[in-house]
Amino acid sequence: MDDVDRKLISALRHDARASLSDLAILLGVSRTTVRGRIERLRQRGDIVGFTVVLQDDTKRDPVRGLMMLGIEGRGTDRIVRQLSGMTAVRAIHATNGRWDLILEVGTETLEELDGVLGQVRRLDGVANSETSLLLSTRKSG
Structure with missing residues (x-):
């Protein structure tokens, strides 16, 4: 896991519904890179799911x-x-x-x-x- 992965996970913890475009801008990478990294993190088991926090x-x-x-x-x-x-x-x-x-x-x-x-x-x-x-x-x- 590199710095981009850690920053991506941090951004997803803050807002798991952030768009790929917003994440790409935040991280300074392409949308395709963000999509690929999320998929790789999920396949490796680093990301095991997403959740909703209700008021x-x-x-x-x-x-x-x-x-x-x-x-x-x-x-x-x-x-x-x-x-x-x-x-x-x-x-x-x-x-x-x-x-x-x-x-x-x-x-x-x-x-x-x-x-x-x-x-x-x-x-x-x-x-x-x-x-x-x-x-x-x-x-x-």
């Missing part, structure tokens, strides 16, 4: 937290499958160091968050956890 998506989850989990034994894959089915779990990150997984959790109220945290803690194989509430987000994505 409601930006307003949801007034209560958000990061939950760090320590897992006993070899149950991580099973626990990840269980967590994936929980609607309040927005993301699951595998990590190194003290914690095995870090979850991004979002709910409407503190009471709902408390319920989700309890549900996660009760999963067989979760040895310990620590949760931090997110107070503000200065940069995302």
Whole structure:
């Protein structure tokens, strides 16, 4: 991946609906080059899809937290499958160091968050956890 590919991906992250012409002007290359690079990035798996962000998506989850989990034994894959089915779990990150997984959790109220945290803690194989509430987000994505 070269600088043009990285700039193209950055531009698509900003506006995935940008026209090939606009992207070509921004990058200083031809429309054909932009089309070819997007196709190559998709075929290689660097770009796996495009998405739509709705206004409601930006307003949801007034209560958000990061939950760090320590897992006993070899149950991580099973626990990840269980967590994936929980609607309040927005993301699951595998990590190194003290914690095995870090979850991004979002709910409407503190009471709902408390319920989700309890549900996660009760999963067989979760040895310990620590949760931090997110107070503000200065940069995302």
